[in-house]
Amino acid sequence: MIRGILANGFLWLEARLDTLFGARWNPLYQLGALGFFYYWIVAVSGIYLYIFFDTGTTVAYESVEYLTHEQWYLGGVQRSFHRYASDGLVLMMAVHVVREYAYGRLKGPRWFTWVTGVPIAGLVIASGITGYWLVWDQLAQYIAIVTAEWFDWLGIFGDPIVRNFLTPESLDDRFFTLLIFIHIAVPLLALLALWIHLQRITRPAINPNRGLAVGTFVMLVALSLIKPAVSHAPADLVAVPTHLQLDWYYLAAYPLMEILSYGAVWAIVLTVTLVLLVLPWLPPRWKPRPAVVHLESCNGCGRCADDCPYEAILMRPRSDELPFEQEARVNPSLCISCGICAGACPPATPFRRKSDLVPGIELPDLTVATLRDQLEAACAGIELKPRILVFGCDHGAPRQALEGSGAAVINQPCIAALPPSFIDYALSRNLADGVLITGCREGTCEFRFGNEWTTQRIEGQRDPYLRKRVPRERIRTLWASAREGARLCEEIRAFRDDLQALERPEPGGGGRVPDSEERKAAKAESHV
Amino acid sequence: MSKLSSKPLPKPLAYLGQAVVYGAVAVLLGYFSTSPAYERFPADKAQLVLSFTHIGERTTPCRKLTREEIAELAANMRRSEVCERERVPLYVELSLDGEDLYSASLAPTGLSRDGAAQVHERFTLAPGQHHLRLAMRDSARETGFDYESELAIELRPGQNFVVDFRPEFGGFRFGRQEGS
Numbered sequence: 001m002i003r004g005i006l007a008n009g010f011l012w013l014e015a016r017l018d019t020l021f022g023a024r025w026n027p028l029y030q031l032g033a034l035g036f037f038y039y040w041i042v043a044v045s046g047i048y049l050y051i052f053f054d055t056g057t058t059v060a061y062e063s064v065e066y067l068t069h070e071q072w073y074l075g076g077v078q079r080s081f082h083r084y085a086s087d088g089l090v091l092m093m094a095v096h097v098v099r100e101y102a103y104g105r106l107k108g109p110r111w112f113t114w115v116t117g118v119p120i121a122g123l124v125i126a127s128g129i130t131g132y133w134l135v136w137d138q139l140a141q142y143i144a145i146v147t148a149e150w151f152d153w154l155g156i157f158g159d160p161i162v163r164n165f166l167t168p169e170s171l172d173d174r175f176f177t178l179l180i181f182i183h184i185a186v187p188l189l190a191l192l193a194l195w196i197h198l199q200r201i202t203r204p205a206i207n208p209n210r211g212l213a214v215g216t217f218v219m220l221v222a223l224s225l226i227k228p229a230v231s232h233a234p235a236d237l238v239a240v241p242t243h244l245q246l247d248w249y250y251l252a253a254y255p256l257m258e259i260l261s262y263g264a265v266w267a268i269v270l271t272v273t274l275v276l277l278v279l280p281w282l283p284p285r286w287k288p289r290p291a292v293v294h295l296e297s298c299n300g301c302g303r304c305a306d307d308c309p310y311e312a313i314l315m316r317p318r319s320d321e322l323p324f325e326q327e328a329r330v331n332p333s334l335c336i337s338c339g340i341c342a343g344a345c346p347p348a349t350p351f352r353r354k355s356d357l358v359p360g361i362e363l364p365d366l367t368v369a370t371l372r373d374q375l376e377a378a379c380a381g382i383e384l385k386p387r388i389l390v391f392g393c394d395h396g397a398p399r400q401a402l403e404g405s406g407a408a409v410i411n412q413p414c415i416a417a418l419p420p421s422f423i424d425y426a427l428s429r430n431l432a433d434g435v436l437i438t439g440c441r442e443g444t445c446e447f448r449f450g451n452e453w454t455t456q457r458i459e460g461q462r463d464p465y466l467r468k469r470v471p472r473e474r475i476r477t478l479w480a481s482a483r484e485g486a487r488l489c490e491e492i493r494a495f496r497d498d499l500q501a502l503e504r505p506e507p508g509g510g511g512r513v514p515d516s517e518e519r520k521a522a523k524a525e526s527h528v
Numbered sequence: 529m530s531k532l533s534s535k536p537l538p539k540p541l542a543y544l545g546q547a548v549v550y551g552a553v554a555v556l557l558g559y560f561s562t563s564p565a566y567e568r569f570p571a572d573k574a575q576l577v578l579s580f581t582h583i584g585e586r587t588t589p590c591r592k593l594t595r596e597e598i599a600e601l602a603a604n605m606r607r608s609e610v611c612e613r614e615r616v617p618l619y620v621e622l623s624l625d626g627e628d629l630y631s632a633s634l635a636p637t638g639l640s641r642d643g644a645a646q647v648h649e650r651f652t653l654a655p656g657q658h659h660l661r662l663a664m665r666d667s668a669r670e671t672g673f674d675y676e677s678e679l680a681i682e683l684r685p686g687q688n689f690v691v692d693f694r695p696e697f698g699g700f701r702f703g704r705q706e707g708s
Contacts, residue, residue, distance in 0.1 A: 019537055020545035027549075087557045142568060152648065155637065159581055160648055166579055166690050167703060219550040227558045238703070240575045240688045245562035255566055 006102035011483045014444060023442035023479075025211045031096035033208040036194070037216060038092060041085035043187070045078040050184075053134070055176035057168070060136040061234045068230055080224030083247070086128050088220070090249040093121060101279070103446070108288070109200070109310065109334050111280035116197045118276045123190035128250035130183040134176065139244055141165070141235035146254050153262035168237050200334055202311050203449075288413070289364050290335030293328050295319070297347045298360030300326035303463050304341035307416070309448040310334050313341060313361070328361055338447035339363045339417025343457075346464050349421040350375065359419075366412065368419065375422060378408035379431035386433035386499035388492060389426050391418050393439045395446035397478070401485025405492050408432070415439030416450040420457045420466035427474055434474045434499045438488060441481040451479050473502060569652070574683035576624075576651045576660075577703075580693035581644040584616040584636060584666040613642035619665040620647060621673075622691070624658055655683045662691060662700050675699040 010028065017026045027034060052075060054063040067075030097117065100106060106114035129147065133140045148162035164170055198204040208216070232245070246254065257265045290312070291304075305313040305328060312334035315326040328341075341361045342348050348359035350372040357369040379389055384406025392399055393415040402409050412418055415437060426432045437458075439450050456462035458475065466475075478491050537545065569575065590611040598606050615636040622630040629651055637643035658681050663673040675693070677700040683689055690703035 017549065020542050020549060022542075025546075083561060084557050087561050088553075091553075091557065149648065158637075158643065160579070160646055162648055163579060163581070166577065166692065215546060215550055219554050223554045223558050229561070238688055239686050240569045242567065242569045242571045242686060244566045244568050246566045247562065248560040255568075258568070 003102055003104065006098060007104075008483060010099055010102050011441075011481045014441065015481065015483070018441070018443075021212075024209050025215075026443055027208075027212060028095070028099065029443035030205060030208045030212060031092050031099060033205045034212070034216065035089055035092040035096060036206045037208050037213055038085045038089040039187075039191070039194075041081055041217075041220065042089065045081040045085065046184075046187075048078045049075070049082060050180070053180070055180055056173040057136065057171050057176070058234075060134060060176050061231065064135050064137075064231055068228070072228065076228050077221070077224045080227075080229040081220055082131075083229040084220055084223050086131065087247065087249040088216075089124060090128070093124060097121070105446075106280045108280075108286035109312070109336050112200050113197060114280050115277055116193065116199075118273060120190055120193045120197060122273070123186055123193060125250055127183065127187045127190060128247070130179060130186060132247065132250065133179055134183060135231050136176070136235045137232040138235055138239075138241040139232045139246070141237065142241040142244055143251065143254065144235075146257055150257055150262045150265065153266065165237060171237065200310055201448075202309050288337030290332040290337055291330050291339070291341050291361050292364050293330055293361050294358045295322070295327055295360075297358050298324075298327050298345075299347075300324040300328065301346060301360075301463075302326065302328070303344040303346065304328050304361050307340050307344040307449070307453055307462075309338065309340065310336050312336065330361070336447065337363060337365070338414040338450070339366060339412055340414055340447060340450065340453065342368060343414075343417045343419050343453070344464065345419065348419040350419075350425040351421060363413070363417070366417070371410070371412070371418075371422065372425070374410050375426060376431065378410055379426065382406065382408050382432065384496075386496060386503060387431075388434050388436060388496060388499070389432035390436045390438060390492070391415065391422070393417075393446070393450060395482065396438050396440045397480040397488035398482055398485045401488050402492065405489055407436070407492055414445070414447045414450040416447070416453040416457075418454070420464055423458070423475060424467050424470045427470055433503070434476070434495055436476045436478060436492065436495055438478040438480060440479065441484070442479040444481065474499065569686075572655070572685050573652050574655045574685060574687040574689065576629075576653055576683075577649070577688060577690045578620075578622055578630060578651070578662075579648040579690060581646045582618060582664075582666060582693050582695065583644040584618050585668060586612055587614045587616050587668060588612040613640045615642055615645075616666065616668050618645040618647075619673075621661075621663045623661045624651075624653065626659070653683060655685045655687070657682050660691075660702075664693065664700075677702075 014026060014028050017028055021027065023029065049067060052063055052067050052071075054060060064079070067079055069076065100114070129143060132143055133147075144165050145162055148160070148165060151157065152160040152162055164172075164175065198206070207213070232241070246252075253265055253269070256268070260268075299322075300315065300318065302315050305315050312331050313328050314331065316329045318324055318327050320327070330341075339362070342359060342363060345359040345361050345368075348362065348368045350357070350368070357372065359368045362368050375389070379387065382388070388407040390399075390402060390407050390409045392409055392411045394411055394413050396415070399409045399411050416439075418437070423435050423437070426435055437454060439454060440446055442451055445451050453462060455477065457464060458466045458472075458477070460466065460468070476491065476495050478488060480487050480491075588611075590609045592609050593601075593607070598608070601607070617636060618634040620630070620632055620634060621628065630649060632647070634645035634647055635641065636645050660679045660681055661677070663676045665673050665675075667674050675695075679702055681689060681702070688703070692701040692703075693699065694701050
């Protein structure tokens with residue numbers, strides 16, 4: 001239920017942002033890439049700050065003050081960049097996690113990406129906390145003491161860490177050397193974790209669209225100039241920090257530690273981590289079966305491997321007698337059962353004889369032969385003319401919205417699981433007068449590339465192409481979310497009107513592709 | 529092929545909308561990076577921190593080995609006495625102006641109870657003059673104390689006054705005083 005509410009919320013917000021930014025610039029579609037962008041800003045500004053930063057109980061604060069006030073035009077801006085980009089990173093990370101959860105993108109083979117994302121959150125937060133510590137102002141003093149007490153609660157340290165912060169004399173300059181080492185090492189570990197996080201994703205988006213990057217950068221510049229990051233008063237272990245301006249993106253747990261207890265916060269942190277780690281395996285269970293390769297039909301063309309969004313297909317040397325160099329092999333633990341591979345397989349064409357209709361690769365739960373049977377049965381039942389056949393996906397506009405519309409609907413896990421030849425088949429065999437293809441809203445494809453690959457196949461930019469003979473005016477594509485059933489109905493009505501106009505003969509106008517019987521009849525007529 | 533998708537806004541309106549979204553994100557980042565402020569400690573109070581680690585005496589005193597017992601030991605393991613590892617818990621009392629502020633028996637750390645006992649406690653106090661008394665027992669005795677200290681202190685608002693224990697300096701050590 002929570003997931004449903006969140007998903008609906010995201011769908012609503014994405015639609016609003018689409019109208020402002022368009023699908024290409026919509027920030028919600030590029031949360032991971034934006035996170036990377038913030039990370040790089042933090043890294044570059046951090047390098048600059050490091051050049052001027054001095055490690056020592058008194059000089060640390062002074063060097064940061066110099067950067068902030070004496071060199072405000074560069075060092076101060078860099079410091080603000082460093083802070084706000086770090087905050088932006090946490091914000092992007094949080095929204096990214098909630099969105100992926102809302103859309104259920106953590107089950108089955110996606111567990112790896114989800115689980116490897118969990119430690120990244122911890123590493124990023126740890127990086128931020130050590131960063132605040134380095135300034136050695138009153139906020140740093142507070143963080144140092146509370147963090148030390150939090151770890152001391154575990155009772156595993158011989159001498160309590162917090163005793164390093166008892167008096168000014170107990171604090172050593174070299175402590176800051178260690179701290180800056182940690183502050184550099186932990187983000188580097190986070191980068192390594194990010195690399196692992198993306199290992200099972202084909203063509204990961206790690207750079208936001210240029211327009212979005214420019215907008216984000218300008219926003220950070222403006223924010224840095226309007227509200228520059230500044231320090232508290234210098235740390236003084238003889239005084240108690242009283243009024244603190246916490247960075248809630250990183251330090252929200254600190255007041256909790258004092259309000260609840262250190263043990264309670266350990267329990268919360270460990271429970272949240274554990275829940276996040278086991279979420280992919282909690283009910284409902286992941287059921288779809290992975291794609292299977294039929295070697296007798298696989299010619300090793302590699303299109304399925306090219307189109308697979310999760311690197312689940314590898315091309316390997318041929319293991320049978322057929323005269324091809326390679327064959328496709330599915331790694332079941334990576335296959336997400338989207339069926340995009342079947343949509344990319346050239347032999348997956350309904351024009352073949354039924355006995356031959358075994359493509360090189362397909363989903364065992366929705367074979368290409370079954371799809372053709374579904375298509376023929378669905379089209380046979382269309383009564384309202386002009387006859388419209390809708391190829392939909394399970395994650396886009398809901399098929400229930402079309403009940404009573406008179407259109408036939410065939411749904412697949414992903415719209416790119418549809419081999420383009422099925423469109424040709426439906427029109428050239430006179431099974432339908434128009435084909436509407438609908439999938440997830442642009443930029444939000446459940447399986448990442450569904451809309452893109454489908455569009456490219458229809459436009460003849462990606463193998464397998466939709467044949468040129470297919471009249472494009474009888475094809476529509478609609479990218480709509482699960483909330484946009486009404487829009488789908490509206491588009492069906494508009495499409496029907498357009499098809500009706502097409503039915504009226506126009507000189508040289510596009511019409512339906514004649515099927516083979518009609519062509520024979522026409523030929524016979526011409527002989528007569 | 530016709531493509532159906534939601535109609536985009538006119539460009540000026542879209543750019544204005546984008547600016548609003550960027551502005552909202554900037555406000556979100558800027559506000560929560562420092563606000564709301566957290567009043568962690570009342571500005572009109574002072575803090576006393578009692579913090580030390582100390583290892584108590586052994587529960588059983590070391591025993592000298594007899595000549596025969598030493599001879600029975602392997603040549604490389606011979607020593608003159610044997611000692612049990614376990615230490616006694618520390619008993620600490622802290623009173624302020626004659627009132628008990630803290631008293632506890634602090635167990636030794638470690639699986640064999642042979643480590644130092646630890647305490648790190650913070651107390652919020654009213655500023656002004658106070659009389660502080662500290663006492664600690666780190667031996668097996670049942671009454672009385674092995675260390676005792678008394679001190680008149682003057683705390684100012686916001687001050688962090690630390691009480692440590694360093695046996696090498698003779699017992700309790702007190703933090704920096706006003707003007708010290």
